[in-house]
Amino acid sequence: MPNKLKELLLGRGWAGRTITRAETVERLNPIVKEHIVLNHHYEAAIRSMKRQDMTAALKAMQRTARMDVGKLSETIFSAGGSAYNGTDLEPGAYDLGDNGLEIMNTLIDMERSFKDRVIEEREEIEHQIRTRAILELVTSNSQDRLKGLEKMKSELARG
Numbered sequence: 001m002p003n004k005l006k007e008l009l010l011g012r013g014w015a016g017r018t019i020t021r022a023e024t025v026e027r028l029n030p031i032v033k034e035h036i037v038l039n040h041h042y043e044a045a046i047r048s049m050k051r052q053d054m055t056a057a058l059k060a061m062q063r064t065a066r067m068d069v070g071k072l073s074e075t076i077f078s079a080g081g082s083a084y085n086g087t088d089l090e091p092g093a094y095d096l097g098d099n100g101l102e103i104m105n106t107l108i109d110m111e112r113s114f115k116d117r118v119i120e121e122r123e124e125i126e127h128q129i130r131t132r133a134i135l136e137l138v139t140s141n142s143q144d145r146l147k148g149l150e151k152m153k154s155e156l157a158r159g
Contacts, residue, residue, distance in 0.1 A: 018126045025081030032072045036086040039065050044094040045103045054152050061145045068138045104153040115142035
């Protein structure tokens with residue numbers, strides 16, 4: 001578990017034992033898979049949303065989310081592993097229906113669950129400094145997407 005005192009004293013530097021490269025691969029691949037599944041749900045939402053302004057906002061969120069998958073995958077490659085790539089998933093198999101409010105609720109629930117998983121990983125495991133930075137960025141981007149989804153949800157709820 002990360003030591004807050006050590007973090008305070010050393011800033012972004014690190015001292016002590018961190019997980020191995022093999023452990024990094026083992027721990028990050030399930031997060032990559034969850035992120036790819038989440039991205040497929042964003043694609044389904046983009047196909048289904050009827051409001052062009054919201055479709056454009058979802059596409060912008062999707063660009064960042066795809067970059068985050070790339071950063072996580074690169075971290076896995078740097079650790080000597082093979083990153084999960086989602087080729088076993090069928091993008092067309094994801095369908096959120098056509099009710100905008102239900103789509104937003106589903107995305108919010110999934111995004112919140114993903115963000116919580118990444119926070120738990122970041123706070124509970126002694127990752128190497130670069131991996132910690134990537135997990136912090138992924139968490140921040142997820143939080144930004146949540147804010148955008150909540151805003152869209154409130155617009156849809158108002159009618």
